[in-house]
Structures are given as C-alpha cells and as structure tokens.
Amino acid sequence: MKDRIWKWIVRVLIGIVVFFNLDAAFSFMFLPKAYAPGFELSGVPGQMIIQGLGLLFLMWNVPYIIAMLNPGRHFTSLIEAVIMQAIGVFGESILLSLMPGEHVMIKSSTVRFIVFDAGGLILLVIGFFITLRLRKQITVGTTDIKGD
Numbered sequence: 001m002k003d004r005i006w007k008w009i010v011r012v013l014i015g016i017v018v019f020f021n022l023d024a025a026f027s028f029m030f031l032p033k034a035y036a037p038g039f040e041l042s043g044v045p046g047q048m049i050i051q052g053l054g055l056l057f058l059m060w061n062v063p064y065i066i067a068m069l070n071p072g073r074h075f076t077s078l079i080e081a082v083i084m085q086a087i088g089v090f091g092e093s094i095l096l097s098l099m100p101g102e103h104v105m106i107k108s109s110t111v112r113f114i115v116f117d118a119g120g121l122i123l124l125v126i127g128f129f130i131t132l133r134l135r136k137q138i139t140v141g142t143t144d145i146k147g148d
Contacts, residue, residue, distance in 0.1 A: 025061065063077040082121070
C-alpha cells in the first residue's frame with residue numbers, strides 16, 4: 001500500500017511538470033501575439049516562430065506523458081524527461097550567458113524559461129529517485145512496481 005502511494009506521488013510530480021509544459025505549449029500555439037514581443041519578434045513571421053516553438057513544446061512532452069502514466073514500467077521515458085529538462089536548464093543558461101547586454105526583453109524571457117525549467121527539473125529528479133528506490137525493491141522481491 002505504501003509503495004502505491006509513492007507511485008502516485010511520482011505521477012503527481014510528473015503531472016505538474018506536464019501541466020505547465022502543455023500550458024506553455026498551448027499558450028504559444030494559440031496566443032503567439034502575446035509572446036512574440038518578449039523575443040523581439042513581430043508580425044506574421046514572429047507569430048509563426050512562436051507557434052512553432054509551441055508545437056516543439058508539445059512534441060517534447062511525449063516522454064513526460066508516457067512516464068507519468070506508469071513511471072516504473074516506463075522508467076526509460078522518465079530518464080529521457082529528466083535529461084531533456086536538464087538540457088533545457090543548462091542550454092538556456094549558456095545562451096543567457098552568451099547574450100549581448102542590449103537585449104533586455106529576450107534576457108528576461110530566457111530567465112523565465114530557466115526558472116520554469118529548473119522547477120520542473122527538481123520535480124522530475126525527485127520523481128526519478130523515488131521511482132529508482134521502488135525499482136530497487138523489486139530486485140529483492142518486496143514489491144511490484146508494475147501494478148496499478
């Protein structure tokens with residue numbers, strides 16, 4: 001019973017990340033005019049770029065959703081989600097450090113992405129370690145993570 005609760009805690013942690021990632025994806029796809037100025041973009045080309053980013057956000061969530069369904073059974077998807085989230089945090093941080101000073105709006109948007117992705121990374125890493133602990137219990141025969 002206790003393991004079942006932990007499995008649901010992991011699903012909720014991943015679910016929080018999925019919710020906010022999908023919210024960002026759909027916001028970018030359906031409200032591109034609201035986000036284009038934050039990237040110093042304008043007009044139809046700017047809107048299309050923002051919508052394209054939203055589509056990419058949507059695509060990138062596939063392993064997150066699969067991991068959320070059953071983190072123990074789809075542990076590889078959870079690992080992929082953690083790695084993807086870490087790439088986002090570190091990649092955005094590198095981009096921010098290389099950005100010239102005169103792009104205040106882009107810097108501000110990048111900082112928001114870093115904070116957003118870092119929060120998601122923390123939740124995913126917690127879920128990863130809980131799932132890892134549960135998986136190790138399988139090897140000694142104390143639980144069955146594939147249930148649920």
